[in-house]
Amino acid sequence: MKIMKILFLGDVVGPSGCKAVKNYLPEIIEKNKIDFVIVNGENAADPGVGITEKNTKDLFKAGVDVITTGNHVWDQKETADYIARENRLLRPENLIENSPGKGFEIFTTSSRLKIAVLNIMGNLFMKKCEDVWSVTEKIFNKFKLKKNADFLIVDFHGETTSEKMAMGHYLDGKATLVVGTHTHVPTSDFRILENGTAYQSDAGMCGDYNSVIGMNKENSIKKFFKNKDTKKHFPSLGEATLSGIIVDGDIKTGLAKSVKQLLIGGVLKEKN
DSSP: OOEEEEEEEOEEBHHHHHHHHHHHHHHHHHHHTOOEEEEEOTBOSTTSSSOOHHHHHHHHHHTOOEEEOOTTTTSSTTHHHHHTTOTTBOOOTTSSTTOSSOSEEEEEOTTSOEEEEEEEEOOTTSSOOOOHHHHHHHHHTTOOBTTTBSEEEEEEEOSOHHHHHHHHHHTBTTBSEEEEESSOOOOSOOEEOTTSOEEESOOOEEBOSSSBTTBOHHHHHHHHTTOTTOOOOOBOOSOOBEEEEEEEEETTTSSEEEEEEEEESTTOOOOO
8 A cells, every 4th residue: 555545525514515425425435445534514514504413423424534624613502512522523723722622633544544634724804713823833843744643634724815825835745735625615726736745725615506605595695785684694405516635645755646626416517
């Protein structure tokens, strides 16, 4: 075994996103010989925000190994208690001090290789959290690829491409993959950076794209018009597209040998 195949899926949004993961993921794992699966699940709950214990168990059952989150991690009240008991469910490492759960963990695969997963959140236009740069620097003052773990996947949950790109270049050569989440729109800039780290500004979402970032489009338009009969955002329930990225990690170096985009189902299609 010379390569570790790692799949990262973008934000799972509501029932349609959960259904798509359940329906497509087992076949994707088998077809692509995936060794490890990471999913951002912060919008998996039925309202389209937050994640429940049932959501996490359903995702694990479908083949997910680790779930990352973001600014909506606490939108379901039960999560704060559950995350303290489930180390495969992460929250951003740079949330305010003493937040429940962890944002960085090292997992051992069935082949005895170690995969570290770091969940961080941007500072620009996001809810208040600790400085992402100082927190990340502190981690990498101690963590070294191939010394502490064979691979490292970084989920940067952020609003701006500039902040994500800067982090990608900062971690180039220090991580296997740096991938953005949060905007729910897959970017076409997936590539391997100069020092061997795979990068994509945003993985997109696992949700219905006949929507406004996963939410009902008619209601969202009303909200922008400040229409008085606008309801609270609720997810669109059409067929979801599974959006993500597959990375071939070099077992010898821990860096990326190849990277490709994954778009399956729904209205988005891979560009050949």
